[in-house]
Amino acid sequence: MTFDLFADAEPDRMWCEQLCTGAVVLRRFALAHEAAILTALDGITGAAPLRHMITPGGFRMSVAMTNCGRYGWVTDRTGYRYDTTDPASGKPWPGMPEVFLALAQAAASSAGFDGFTPDACLINRYEPGTRLSLHQDRNERDFDAPIVSVSLGIPAVFQFGGARREDKPMRVPLTHGDVVVWGGPARLRYHGVLPLKEATHPLVGHHRINLTFRKAA
Numbered sequence: 001m002t003f004d005l006f007a008d009a010e011p012d013r014m015w016c017e018q019l020c021t022g023a024v025v026l027r028r029f030a031l032a033h034e035a036a037i038l039t040a041l042d043g044i045t046g047a048a049p050l051r052h053m054i055t056p057g058g059f060r061m062s063v064a065m066t067n068c069g070r071y072g073w074v075t076d077r078t079g080y081r082y083d084t085t086d087p088a089s090g091k092p093w094p095g096m097p098e099v100f101l102a103l104a105q106a107a108a109s110s111a112g113f114d115g116f117t118p119d120a121c122l123i124n125r126y127e128p129g130t131r132l133s134l135h136q137d138r139n140e141r142d143f144d145a146p147i148v149s150v151s152l153g154i155p156a157v158f159q160f161g162g163a164r165r166e167d168k169p170m171r172v173p174l175t176h177g178d179v180v181v182w183g184g185p186a187r188l189r190y191h192g193v194l195p196l197k198e199a200t201h202p203l204v205g206h207h208r209i210n211l212t213f214r215k216a217a
């Protein structure tokens with residue numbers, strides 16, 4: 001079973017924090033398998049390079065992105081969507097590595113979401129100074145499925161807002177190995193990432209990488 005990979009992952013180094021109903025931070029959850037995750041990531045970015053996509057409004061995103069899994073999230077002048085092909089190559093996105101799937105499913109289970117079957121993994125790469133402004137994730141078909149996000153590399157401050165853009169966000173620091181599961185009533189809350197401070201991570205260098213696992217279709 002895929003879960004076994006994460007079954008004995010040094011529980012003394014891990015703890016969880018509930019942000020609200022449906023949102024749980026699993027601190028250091030991905031740490032025990034960081035090397036396998038980063039190796040798999042190199043395979044993906046070799047086949048589908050990170051790139052700065054263009055928003056429907058014509059702006060170049062400061063966050064560089066790529067995808068793996070059946071569906072990839074893309075944006076261009078025509079809008080946001082999930083697509084089975086990488087527009088840069090015309091080929092399908094790289095498959096979801098087993099270690100990614102095992103991580104996402106184990107994290108979802110730990111947070112009370114059994115049977116999570118992500119078909120999309122968006123990979124975001126931030127450099128110091130880069131931010132992601134407050135938004136909702138609404139391009140997925142099934143809002144009952146949770147979203148699992150994995151933070152790697154240099155630290156970031158995540159903004160976790162409410163159901164309305166005006167709701168004052170709480171600030172959640174996220175660092176290498178932290179995994180967050182967002183489901184239920186938390187699924188449609190506004191969220192973003194504050195501009196990253198200059199820092200270096202021994203394995204990842206000057207970047208923050210975020211993996212976001214979703215059920216897109």
Ligand code: MD3
Binds near residue numbers: 147149187
């Ligand atoms: C809370 N990425 O790609 S992941 C995104 O750190 C995105 O790269 C951020 O927001 C990042 O869309 C945050 C965490 C996340 C993802 C989806 C959510 C938090 C969420 C959906 C609802 C509530």
Ligand code: FE
Binds near residue numbers: 135136137191
């Ligand atoms: Fe988002």
